[in-house]
Amino acid sequence: MSADANEESPGLIARIARDNSPLVIVLVAAFVVIFVIGAATAPNFLTVFNFKTIIRDAALVGIMAIGLTFVTLSGNFFLLSMKETAALSIIAFATCMSAGYGFEISFLVTMLIGIGAGALQGVLIGLGGNPIVVTLGAAGLFFGIGSWWSDNLVVSFRRPHGAEWLGTGSFLGLPNITVAFILIAITAELVLRRTNFGRQVYLVGANRAAGKATGHENLGLAIKVCIIASVCSAFVAIAFSAQVSSAHVNYFAASFGSSGDMTIMVIATVMVGGNSIMGGYGSTLRSSLGAVFISTVDNMMVLHGFNSGPRVLAVGLMIVFSIIVFALLRRGTRAVE
Amino acid sequence: MIDRIKNWVADNPDLSFAILLAVCVYAYFGLTNDLFATHRTTFAVMERFAVLGLVGLALTLCIIAGEIDLSIGSNAALAAVITVRFTDSLGAVNALLIALAISTTIGMIQGYFIAYLRIRAIVLTVGTLMLLRGVALFAAEEKTVMLTDFRVPDFISTKMLWYFSPASLLVIAMFVVVGLFMSFTRYGREIYAIGGARKEALASGIDLKRPMIIVFSISGFCAGLGGVIIGLRSGTAQALGLQHLLLAGTVAAFIGGVSILGGKGGVIGAAIGTLTVNFLNTGLVFNVTPAFMVQLYLGILLIVVIMFQTGSRVFDDSQRRKQLLYDVDIRRKSIGKRRAGAGSVPP
Numbered sequence: 001m002s003a004d005a006n007e008e009s010p011g012l013i014a015r016i017a018r019d020n021s022p023l024v025i026v027l028v029a030a031f032v033v034i035f036v037i038g039a040a041t042a043p044n045f046l047t048v049f050n051f052k053t054i055i056r057d058a059a060l061v062g063i064m065a066i067g068l069t070f071v072t073l074s075g076n077f078f079l080l081s082m083k084e085t086a087a088l089s090i091i092a093f094a095t096c097m098s099a100g101y102g103f104e105i106s107f108l109v110t111m112l113i114g115i116g117a118g119a120l121q122g123v124l125i126g127l128g129g130n131p132i133v134v135t136l137g138a139a140g141l142f143f144g145i146g147s148w149w150s151d152n153l154v155v156s157f158r159r160p161h162g163a164e165w166l167g168t169g170s171f172l173g174l175p176n177i178t179v180a181f182i183l184i185a186i187t188a189e190l191v192l193r194r195t196n197f198g199r200q201v202y203l204v205g206a207n208r209a210a211g212k213a214t215g216h217e218n219l220g221l222a223i224k225v226c227i228i229a230s231v232c233s234a235f236v237a238i239a240f241s242a243q244v245s246s247a248h249v250n251y252f253a254a255s256f257g258s259s260g261d262m263t264i265m266v267i268a269t270v271m272v273g274g275n276s277i278m279g280g281y282g283s284t285l286r287s288s289l290g291a292v293f294i295s296t297v298d299n300m301m302v303l304h305g306f307n308s309g310p311r312v313l314a315v316g317l318m319i320v321f322s323i324i325v326f327a328l329l330r331r332g333t334r335a336v337e
Numbered sequence: 338m339i340d341r342i343k344n345w346v347a348d349n350p351d352l353s354f355a356i357l358l359a360v361c362v363y364a365y366f367g368l369t370n371d372l373f374a375t376h377r378t379t380f381a382v383m384e385r386f387a388v389l390g391l392v393g394l395a396l397t398l399c400i401i402a403g404e405i406d407l408s409i410g411s412n413a414a415l416a417a418v419i420t421v422r423f424t425d426s427l428g429a430v431n432a433l434l435i436a437l438a439i440s441t442t443i444g445m446i447q448g449y450f451i452a453y454l455r456i457r458a459i460v461l462t463v464g465t466l467m468l469l470r471g472v473a474l475f476a477a478e479e480k481t482v483m484l485t486d487f488r489v490p491d492f493i494s495t496k497m498l499w500y501f502s503p504a505s506l507l508v509i510a511m512f513v514v515v516g517l518f519m520s521f522t523r524y525g526r527e528i529y530a531i532g533g534a535r536k537e538a539l540a541s542g543i544d545l546k547r548p549m550i551i552v553f554s555i556s557g558f559c560a561g562l563g564g565v566i567i568g569l570r571s572g573t574a575q576a577l578g579l580q581h582l583l584l585a586g587t588v589a590a591f592i593g594g595v596s597i598l599g600g601k602g603g604v605i606g607a608a609i610g611t612l613t614v615n616f617l618n619t620g621l622v623f624n625v626t627p628a629f630m631v632q633l634y635l636g637i638l639l640i641v642v643i644m645f646q647t648g649s650r651v652f653d654d655s656q657r658r659k660q661l662l663y664d665v666d667i668r669r670k671s672i673g674k675r676r677a678g679a680g681s682v683p684p
Binding site: 077078080124127128129130132133134136137138139140141142143144145147148152249261264267268271277278307308309310311312313314315316317319320323324327328 | 405407450454455456457459460461463464465466467468469470471472474475477478479576580583584587588591597627629630631632633634635636637638639640643644646647648650651
């Protein structure tokens with residue numbers, strides 16, 4: 001990939017030296033130092049069990065981030081409705097489960113809702129609507145439907161419900177959700193690099209005019225990538241619901257004790273991984289690594305006993321840091337603006 | 338007189354659409370609910386206007402400049418937390434000034450970085466959204482902060498001049514000042530220029546930094562003032578609250594006639610858009626609609642407005658294309674004729 005070549009060849013060091021941008025060097029160095037000190041001093045940080053925990057924590061956000069990466073790579077910025085799509089899906093899943101339809105049918109219904117949500121946004125974006133504004137509206141819509149459907153109550157279903165294997169089961173010592181994360185990460189990376197569709201995503205993202213001239217309209221592509229993102233959201237919702245055997249529209253919101261709301265965490269993951277928000281540069285692998293990285297830092301801070309305030313602050317700093325660093329690195333290339 | 342109105346409507350289609358929508362929403366709730374078209378409700382609407390108007394104004398300015406400020410809710414929450422937390426120890430006025438200074442500075446820094454790094458505002462502001470939320474959690478020590486002295490909240494909600502309170506009068510003054518600034522100063526025109534035609538504006542010598550810093554400073558100030566008003570009025574503040582302001586403010590800005598491409602819209606539109614959203618909000622509350630349903634209606638409204646705008650843009654483009662092809666045809670024909678007429682002349 002050209003993006004990787006840009007980032008990892010000696011050209012990078014040469015460019016930093018040429019620009020002589022002390023800001024970048026200082027920022028990166030400061031970050032590395034903080035990370036090493038944290039890793040060395042945090043108790044129980046370097047254990048196998050802790051690494052498993054880190055990856056399991058990264059899985060849910062990571063799967064959504066992989067879906068969102070397709071949208072970002074295709075030059076459609078990001079969807080502000082990831083959390084709300086998940087909220088609608090989790091209500092759909094739990095309602096079907098509590099009505100006794102069984103795991104398979106509930107799964108299918110939820111996935112169909114995810115596909116519908118993605119297609120709606122994809123059509124509007126593909127026709128030329130601004131992704132941010134469209135998905136902001138769609139977020140309100142999905143959240144409203146989810147609240148109205150569940151009457152803003154917790155929907156719960158009884159064990160055994162046939163979905164335990166996804167929520168709490170494990171395979172070769174790894175939780176199934178971690179296995180799913182790894183499988184989805186590998187599949188997404190293969191799709192991006194080895195299929196026509198993946199190449200189209202990069203082409204349209206890097207240069208929309210060239211894509212149009214060669215017959216790759218953004219409309220069809222926007223629908224496909226939005227469906228991928230929404231289906232990933234729906235899958236995460238199912239996995240989470242299977243874990244806790246219940247659902248509420250606020251499960252993915254900041255007010256539900258998580259360290260920040262899911263949409264922003266997912267966007268943070270995509271950005272910290274170093275994908276260009278303007279499209280065309282990056283990969284799903286970067287997003288997966290971004291998820292693991294954020295999860296590692298979060299884990300380290302938890303081990304040091306920090307509250308949620310400093311942890312949210314740290315994620316915010318990481319996003320702003322990565323934005324500034326990547327903007328400075330890519331200055332003068334097409335990847336910025 | 339009728340001609341004049343017709344001309345005005347033809348000149349300002351977006352504004353007339355906004356006024357029409359506002360009147361329709363008001364008339365609907367006024368006719369279906371006896372309590373809606375009363376003096377008390379008007380006061381309640383103006384009280385809502387005080388906060389949402391500021392957010393709508395800030396987002397209108399950002400969208401005019403071709404950008405969008407996603408961090409507005411976090412900035413407001415931070416200002417609310419700071420004000421409420423320090424009112425008891427420093428006095429309301431000092432706390433308020435500190436909060437406003439902080440949120441304006443945050444906006445200024447954002448504007449500087451957006452112009453300096455040449456990135457889109459959404460990229461940076463989605464980062465600062467999270468960052469400021471962390472700072473607010475830090476400032477509130479992850480608790481809901483509260484006032485102990487309720488004289489200030491009482492003062493802010495005092496009724497004066499029939500429909501207004503000190504808060505809403507302040508916001509109206511803010512609207513007037515920003516409106517004059519946008520229409521009659523060079524800096525205001527620069528903001529329109531970088532939104533409508535950024536490349537041309539930069540080529541003609543506008544420094545991107547100045548209008549960006551101005552826009553985001555105003556945006557930060559408005560967000561901060563909105564947060565301060567909410568915090569002081571209710572006497573409490575939560576670090577994770579106020580995130581719903583972004584959707585409502587965006588809806589208000591888009592009803593007010595801004596275009597996502599930038600360079601269009603104005604302060605009057607922002608005021609009318611906000612009023613429309615407030616009529617809707619208040620009317621839904623009067624009809625005993627649960628709070629979460631308001632989001633649903635706002636979401637639908639935003640999607641409809643965007644579809645309308647996108648549709649008209651696609652239509653315009655196809656019309657322009659047809660016109661262009663037609664012109665080319667005519668030119669080709671006239672060239673052909675000239676060739677045919679000049680055929681006798683040796684080449």
